[in-house]
Every structure is written in C-alpha cells, then in structure tokens.
Amino acid sequence: MGMPLSDTPAEVETNRMLESFGYTVLGNIGGGSFGQVKVATSIKHYKHVAIKILDRRRMSSTEAKYFLERELAILRILRHPNIVQVYEIIAMPTGKVFIVMEAAETDLAKKLKRVANIPENQAKKWFSQLVSAMVYMHEKDIIHRDIKCENVLLTVDNQVKLTDFGLSDFSLGFPMLTQCGTFHYLAPEILMGVPYNAKKSDVWSLGVLLFVMLTGRLPFRTSRPKDLLRLQHRTLDYPWWLDIGRSCRDLLSKMLEVNPNKRPSMAMVAQHPWLLPCYKR
Template sequence: MSVNDVLKGMGYKFIAEIGEGSFSQVKLATSQKHHCNVAIKIVDRVKAPKDFVQKFLPRELVILRRVNHNHIVQMHELIEVAGKRLCIVMEAAAKDLLQKIHEVNRIPEDQSKNLFSQMVSAINYLHQMDIVHRDLKCENILLTAEEQVKVTDFGFAHCVQDPSELSHTFCGSAAYTPPEVIMGMPYDPKKYDIWSLGVILYVMVTGLMPYDDTNLRRLIRLQRKSLVYPEGAGVQEPCRKIKRNILYIYITIQMLKTHKKTFISPPQ
C-alpha cells in the first residue's frame, strides 16, 4: 500500500506539496482527526543517508516529542509505512520568513521586533532545556496566518549533556554560521544559535544577507569587519551606532540572559 493510500485511510487529504528534498518531501493536508490543516514530512529511509537515519532523524524525533512552546512547531503524530517511510505530522503554517521578506522587501522595525522576540523566546526555551538547534535560518522560521513564529526543522538539533560541551559537527547554512564553525573549530552550540538569530534579524530589517557566502575564506574575513547597514534600511539611528556588535548578537545575548561571553567585544 502506498503512502498516499495509508494517509488517506487515516483521514488525511493532500492539498499541495510545499517542499521537497533528495530523500524527503513535505505536503500540506487536511486532517479529520486533528480538525485542521497539517504539514506532513515524508522521509524515505531507503534513500536517506545512513548517518541521517541512525543519528540525526532519531535526535529530531526525540526533541519534537519533548518540546512544547507557542513558537515552536508542534508534532501531532508519527506514522510508519512498511518500515521504509516515516510520516511526521506537524502543525501547518502559511509561509516561511524568507517568503515573507521576499513579499515585502524588508519587514518594518516594529514588526521585526515582535517577530524577533518570539524567536528569542523559543530559542531561550530550547537552551534552558539544553537543546540546541544549529540550523536557524529564515527558511526554518515559519509564520502562521496570524504571523506568529513557529521554529521548525530540528534535523541538526542536539541535546547537550554537559553545558561546557563543545560541538564538532559542521552543520547548517554558511550564511548563518559563525566563524569558528566555518573554520572547523570546536564551538559552543548555544552561541551558534545566537549568531544565527542575529543574521536573521539583519535580513528582516534590511531585506539583504549581511555577507556574501559564495567564498568561505572571504566570508570569514567579512565577518570580522564592522557591520554596515544599507541606506534606507529603516533602522533607527541608535541601532546604526552598534558597529562592533555584528548582527545585534550582544542585544540577543542580553535578551536570552543565558550566556556570559560574546564572540566579539560588545558595543562601547
């Protein structure tokens, strides 16, 4: 029996395909059981890399079962199909943050503050549970029809056993990745998330990526320079003076109140 037949028999009706990868796809569906639209991530365990099936997928499922936060996507149920495919049924969203930015060019500062505070709340919650995301980017920040944030995609997430434990896995997208990760150095995974939050904030208020990530060596050099906001970015003058604090990281850390050090010197 096909995946479609199994899900149809369980009261799911597909509406559209909203994402596809080399070994997974995400479909929007209606659900009789949950009385709402849902997103169903269908993972092909046969096509998926062994490391993903044995390491990253189990981690993601453990974390999705544990978390319960207004701004983190919730998992409704897991469905096994013939031992070959796994269907992860989650709450659906209207769009992701990158789609929103493409629609409006850049998000007004007041709205950016509201969305960003929701992201910080979600990541603070994860960090207090010693869970790190390690793949925060605009595409992994979903927005509901009411434009409420839902952090998603925990494929690279990890439960930290020791607060002083450093990570060694290179993961995530280079454009959202701090220098030490790109350089292959052991890194604090919670600080990785904070750096990524800063990049997301910059993209929201400017509509642009802060650095060109087409060349990793050049990217590292650019990350060490003072941040420059484009003209007409809509950022208030006090924010423009925070030159040495790349991507508002210092502000983010103060909001999270869970870290004592930053990657770079705080603004003077």
C-alpha cells in the same frame, strides 16, 4: 495550497498510506533537512496540516541512526507557542516516517520576497517570539543549528513558529565539531573548523536572521567560505545599516560578535533593551 501532486507510483502509494490515517494530501510545499513536506486536510484535527515525510530506506545508517532518531526525540520534547506543534509521529514498518504538524500561511523567506523588508516594530514582535523559543530550547539544552528565514513559519494570526529540527542536537556542555547549517548563517567558529559552543552559534545565526528581516539583505554576501569569514570580521557599516534604530543596531552588533566568548547567550539577548518591551517567556 502547495504545488500540484506528482502521480509517480511512489507518490501515489505514500498518499494512500496517509489517507489510511485520515490525511488527504493536497500538494507539496517543499522540503526539510532530510525529507519532503506535503500539505493535507485532516479529519482528526479538522484543519490543514503539514506532513514531513522521511524514508529510512533512502538514508545511510548514520543518517537514520543519528539525524532522524535525534530529530524525533527532540520533537517529542518541544512544547512552546512559537515552535511548530507536532500532532503525531507515524513510523511505518516499511521505513517511512510521517511527522504531522501544524501548517502555516507562509514562511519568512517567502514573505521577504514579496516585501522589501520587515518594519522594525513588526520585526521586533516576531523576533521576540523567536528569542523566546530559542531561550526555551537552550534551557532544555537543545540547539537548533539551522536558524534561517526558511525555517520561520508565519501564521494567519501574525505569529511566528520555528520549524525544521533535522539538524538539531542535544547540547551537553561539550564543544561541538560538526560543521552544519546554512552557509550565509554560519558563525565564524564553524567556518574555521574549531570546537565551538553551539548555543553561541545559534545566537549568531539568529542575528543574521534579524539583519535580513530588517534590511531584506544578507549582512555578508559571498559564496566563498574564506571570503565569508573575512567579511564577518568587518564592521557592519552598510548604508542601510543607518536605517535601523540605534538600540537595535547595538543588539545586532552584540549578536554578530566574531568572538563567541564575547557574544551574548540567548538569555542575555532576551534581556536587551530593544526587546524588553515586547519579550514574553
């Protein structure tokens, strides 16, 4: 489980620190917004755990003050069955921070590399869980700002868990200006650099994710910001679009509405007829 361990002095020291807290590192499983992630066994929790490792010494003062502290504050608040559970946050005097959380079987991006797409009935179940998590977050005035397939974990019991809150923030009712997120999932208003309602931008990103789940493709494929903005204004009429059920297409069209004022809230998405049969708060 995970990639082989590195034997650099820094890695060895980190692994020793974790072992002193009851965690035996097995390998590396990737990285988040501002740190690497390891998989370990835990004598505390009697299971595999994922440990996100952050180092204040390698961050600028701005990153340490705004991004790290905000992520830690948000993680201490969130408690939802479809949001990755945090077991422990360990802050070391050396500046390192270990965020210990539940480990998952894989993530949605890796799943989509193995299969062409997710069948609509299965996609509906997973998507309803993500919407439930996002409604919960938005009700607490917390925005994710980096919704994408890589940040959706899949568990052994076929549940999804939203993860990586490194770019998350508190939404206090004011328009935001920070341009952040993953390029192909960015809402038009973020690309245009205008003040935006971040909750509505989360809705857009989740709409892109749903499209990718159902088709195995990005709805807007380009590497240039100007071209992405142009494509976002076009009607979704690709051949594989017709393989999606009518009700689901209606939901996607609403979530991928270019005008954020016409785009539904996350709570409205939860009430769409396509989701209602399996949506749970």
